[in-house]
Amino acid sequence: MFNKKQLLIATGLLAMASTSHATYTVKINDTDSISFGGYLQADVRYVDGNVNSYLGDFWIGNAVEGDVSSVKFSAASSRLNTKYVHGDITGFVEMDFYTGTGNQVLTNSVSPRLRHAFIKYKNWTVGQTWSTFMNTSALAESADFGGPLVASAFVRQTQVRYTHGNFQVAIENPESYGGDSSQDSMPDVVGKYTFSGDWGNVAVSAVARQLNTLGGESESALGYGISGRIKTVGNDDLRFAFHGGNTGRYVGAAASTDLVGEEVEDATSIMVSYRHFWTETLRSNFFYGNTETDESDRDRSHWGINIFKSVTKELSYGVEFGNYEVADMDIESDYAQLSIKYVL
CATH class of the missing domain: 2.40.160.10 (Porin)
Known part of the structure; x- marks a missing residue:
């Protein structure tokens, strides 16, 4: 059986899948949330x-x-970020992919780079x-x-x-x-x-x-x-x-x-x-x-x-x-x- 917190997370993930907002937020309870952007x-x-x-x-x-x-x-300019809110406390982390030149012969791989934390x-x-x-x-x-x-x-x-x-x-x-x-x-x-x-x-x-x-x-x-x-x-x-x-x-x-x-x-x-x-x-x-x-x-x-x-x-x-x-x-x-x- 889902407990209350699991149900809220599942509901938030479903909303993320269908919403068109620039930042997707999963509301865990009245004071806690996780946002993705x-x-x-x-x-x-x-x-x-x-x-x-x-x-x-x-x-x-x-x-x-x-x-x-x-x-x-x-x-490489693409970026991903996550924000964590717990009452008065907010944590934020973001990365892009400007590290390294990549292998242009085969895979064009590049590495994540920390922007904000x-x-x-x-x-x-x-x-x-x-x-x-x-x-x-x-x-x-x-x-x-x-x-x-x-x-x-x-x-x-x-x-x-x-x-x-x-x-x-x-x-x-x-x-x-x-x-x-x-x-x-x-x-x-x-x-x-x-x-x-x-x-x-x-x-x-x-x-x-x-x-x-x-x-x-x-x-x-x-x-x-x-x-x-x-x-x-x-x-x-x-x-x-x-x-x-x-x-x-x-x-x-x-x-x-x-x-x-x-x-x-x-x-x-x-x-x-x-x-x-x-x-x-x-x-x-x-x-x-x-x-x-x-x-x-x-x-x-x-x-x-x-x-x-x-x-x-x-x-x-x-x-x-x-x-x-x-x-x-x-x-x-x-x-x-x-x-x-x-x-x-």
């Missing part, structure tokens, strides 16, 4: 030019020169997730994963975060990128305040760090940012981000390092994206991002334009064209990408 995505990407520093389905800020003219089919209890969040420095709602919608990461705050790491209303403060994993990370003994301190309303949101954030050079010196670093998503006409929105100071590894996906020799890097990053709905099921995005650094004299930019069609609430496809330029090395590459996504 994620998406399956297939991408076809063509890259042509002399910048060869892209990882699978997206560009990073670190530039590698080399002629490239290639097409790649991939499903954290615990939430009332005002506290502990574990690996997006850095408090980020405003994820400001990221551009793109086929190329993350869009102009070259100018966006983009870091996942382990942290301890306290949230009070619109204010968040955290201590996060330190890493002296370009220096001696083995001597990192002080956590990064991050604070953010988010203004929000029916109009959208704007977040102001700052990060303070102690960096350790290869020469054995300790240097203080302070980075700041303002980012947001503003509703405009109809369902359209404008997304933007401006970051400055010693943002280092927190912005640009390796477009700048924390340290250059014995000096702390100073960078300026600008990102803007506009999303326009042609119809309820057809939308386009245009985005541009640029990062410039002082010590290393880097100048990296990425722009793209796309169009997405929602076949159903869960199924969509889109195509994107764009360009990634490394002005400081006088190289660039164009790309085209087709993506098909099924949201679970």
